[in-house]
Amino acid sequence: MSIAAGDHPAFPPEVAAHLVKLACELPDGAGRSLSLWTCAELARALVRDGIVDKISPQSVQRILFSKKLKPWRVHYWLSPKAPRDEAFRATVLDLCDLYTRKLLPHERVLSLDEMTSLQPRTRPSETRPALPGLKPVQIDHTYERKGATNLLAAFDTRSGEVTGICRQRKRQVEFIELLEMLDRRIDPSVTLIHLVCDNVSMHRGKLTQAWLKRHPRFRMHFTPVHCSWMNQIEQWFSILRRKRLAAPNFVDVADVIAKIASFISEWNEIAHPFAWTPKSFQKILAKVDAAIAAAATTAPVTTAPATTAAAA
Numbered sequence: 001m002s003i004a005a006g007d008h009p010a011f012p013p014e015v016a017a018h019l020v021k022l023a024c025e026l027p028d029g030a031g032r033s034l035s036l037w038t039c040a041e042l043a044r045a046l047v048r049d050g051i052v053d054k055i056s057p058q059s060v061q062r063i064l065f066s067k068k069l070k071p072w073r074v075h076y077w078l079s080p081k082a083p084r085d086e087a088f089r090a091t092v093l094d095l096c097d098l099y100t101r102k103l104l105p106h107e108r109v110l111s112l113d114e115m116t117s118l119q120p121r122t123r124p125s126e127t128r129p130a131l132p133g134l135k136p137v138q139i140d141h142t143y144e145r146k147g148a149t150n151l152l153a154a155f156d157t158r159s160g161e162v163t164g165i166c167r168q169r170k171r172q173v174e175f176i177e178l179l180e181m182l183d184r185r186i187d188p189s190v191t192l193i194h195l196v197c198d199n200v201s202m203h204r205g206k207l208t209q210a211w212l213k214r215h216p217r218f219r220m221h222f223t224p225v226h227c228s229w230m231n232q233i234e235q236w237f238s239i240l241r242r243k244r245l246a247a248p249n250f251v252d253v254a255d256v257i258a259k260i261a262s263f264i265s266e267w268n269e270i271a272h273p274f275a276w277t278p279k280s281f282q283k284i285l286a287k288v289d290a291a292i293a294a295a296a297t298t299a300p301v302t303t304a305p306a307t308t309a310a311a312a
Contacts, residue, residue, distance in 0.1 A: 009059055011052065016063050018051050023064060023071040037071040039064070084291035091224050092281055092288065098194055098221060099157060099232070099276040108156065108186060109194045111232040112178070112203075114170055115151040115240070118260070120250035122146055127249045139247045147253045151240075151260060152178045155233040157196075160271035162236060162264050166257040172207040179208075183215060193218050196231055227284075235274050239267075 022045055027034035034041060039057035046052050046060075064070065098109045123140035130137050152174055153164035163182060167174045179195075186193060197203040199222050212218055223230045244263045250256045 009055075011055070011059070011063070015046070015052055015055070016067075018049070019046060019060060019063055020067050020069065022046070023069050036074065039072075042071075084288045085295070086292065088224055089285065089288045089292070091222070092227075092230070092284055094221060095196065095223065095230050096278055096281045098196065099280075100278055103158060104192075106189065106191045107194065108190050108192075109158065109196065110182065111155045111157055111196045113153065113198060113228075113231055113233045113237070115153070115237055116170060117148045118151060118166075118245065118256055119148045119248065120146045120252050120256050121248045122251060123249045127247070137247070139249060143249070149253050149256055150174070153233060153236070153264075154178065154182055154195075155236050156271075156273075157232050157276075158273055160273045161268050162233075162271065164260070164264050166260060170202065172202045172205045175202045175208060176211050179211060179215070179218065183218075191217050194221055195219065196221050196223065198223050198228055198231060199225055232274055232276070236267075 019042060022030060022042060023037055027037055027041070030045065032041065032045065039060040042064075043055045043057050043060045046055055103109065121143040123143050125140040127140070128138040147168075149166045149168060150170040151164055151166050152170070153162055155162055163178070163185065165174070165178055165181065167177070182193070195218055197220060202208065203220070203222070212220065228234055240260070240263065244259060248256075250259065
């Protein structure tokens, strides 16, 4: 094959067809002990299968790019345990309403959840700051485990203010302790406090339910199963992970608790809500509507049994 200087090698359509077929199969199915394909491995497979005598990973990448294929990428999905039915749709619409409508003066909407097993990971050497000359922050690779703590927190969806406590255990008792703190801090003029939580047992247990009965201004709303992204505090937890818990090097658990408390205080000085609109729910609602429509078309048609006229 003669190739002019600066030109890319041209391969017949059969090569591209075989490459696409290979890329659309998992490596195990092609007899390779790989998790995912790379361009280099696909090029090696084409040569091994006798499709071409020689092909570079760059040529493989160009062909795959023209077909909009990236078999080295991974996107996780989850088979839903909860059916995408009218009840699911009603739950999503309830959360959409709580997050997007204008609240009445006597209302608040709080998002609650927990971050578990926050460890000090004490390093044998102090973390070194960045220096001129493109020298990054340096952190010792080794660390010592010294226990862990759990953060239970609430995020105000309109102000962005965060309330949190760190405790060694994560049970209904600790969850109620957070609720008690919220009850003390929120003005009595607020007579309806919506709590958005996931479906773990500590949010639904007997102790929690008993506490809620004694405090009627608190009303629970649960996110659908496996839909934690609908819980706004997860966004704030992501900020906490990036800004305070990345590359941890704390003295001990008490130091972790103190630093998280300081972070919450500093956050509340500049607190802001997250921008949720009805559009935030359009994608999931479209999937739910499609699932409901599909179920309606595949549902068996039942007919009433024929009746015979009574003998005269």
